[in-house]
Amino acid sequence: MGEAAWRHEREEPKMERAQEPRLWSAQHAQDALLRRTELIISVVLRGGVFMSAGIILIGVVGFYARDFAGAGRGVDPRAYPRTLGAVLSGVAHGDPLAVIALGLLVLIATPVLRVAVSIVTFALERDWVYVAITALVLCILIVSFLLGAGGA
């Protein structure tokens, strides 16, 4: 409903810009760079989401398949790994709960990866103010991660 009309109207400002290249060029170049950053960040988020959802789904199917086959009898559903090492060795042994936990770790890592990638894309734009801002965010994240691991 109105999809075509919307597309049509959205294209108009672009045409206006093309007619006045001098007036728009600086702004336009900046927009194009921001657009690229947006697309890269979107791809990172989408990749992380698909990967984690896929891994979690494999773990869930594995868990219930084992459960229904009766092979899981006697396995404690509360015995799940809590560190990266335990998760990886659990996955290597084919433990479905460890597979789900791996998917959760990928999900948790996705926003952090997004911040790290943004530093690179802003650097490619030579947007040093935002390189500094994003790097500061990553530092705070790392500090809170380290403090959390040490305390609590």
Place this chain on the structure above:
Amino acid sequence: MPSEPQLLFFLFVLGASLCAGLIGSLVGLGGGIFVVPLLTIGFGLPIRLAIGASIVSVIATSSGAAAAYVRDRLTNLRIGMFLEVATTLGALAGALLAAVAPTGLLYVVFGIVLLTSVVPLVLKLGEELPEHVQSDMLARRLRLEGSYPDRLQGTDVAYRVTRVPLGFALMCGAGLLSGLLGIGSGAFKVLAMDSAMKLPMKVSTTTSNFMIGVTAAASAGIYFERGDMDPLVAAPVALGVLAGATVGAKLLGRLSNVTIRKIFVPILLLVGIRMLIEGMAVFVTAHPH
């Protein structure tokens, strides 16, 4: 544990999380307000497992919807990145102060702040776009102004950004809140951008959506190591919320700013009331009579 009840639990939580992800992705919240009561009151799970699952819900809502919102230019990346400095700093301070902070009092104070902020929101309930906004110096210097494609108006809508220092301070508060109490920070983020910085409602909710994942990820590692993220609880939450957030991200473009605000107001009331109740509960357990 017998299989069938557990599978039923899985399917029920999956369905409920789908709804939480859908609504959360529209209004910029993480869905903890729905997930926690569902798991504790509905299924009698311990609160720590429910909070672990709600952290998963926040990250899933954020990443699931933000992929689309960033691509569709609804999220203001610069505003999100800049304000993340405030939220992560606030969250770090909150985590450090958690042991000594008067939790009950904080719940009550923040609850009252949220509930009183409903009044100005209701007064501008019919406002589609903010008018007569003048960008402040910081907004111009950091190039925070932007535009977003509005499908209903069929054109790009340019917007200005004001009172950036106030927005930054409120974001510190939002971060503090999530570090200290673990809830309600999405509602605060939307309020800071909508009411203080005068962004269009959709830009506020999608930029909040973009930011909440980072704030939650900062503390997620601790919850994971503590064993608060039970895979069999967190899995249906993650899958349901991711699906719901994907649908929500497709839906948002078709809704007006007025509609989004109408969905946001009752949820804000819910979050505020819940914080008051939590605060009272802390007082009651601290001073039993």
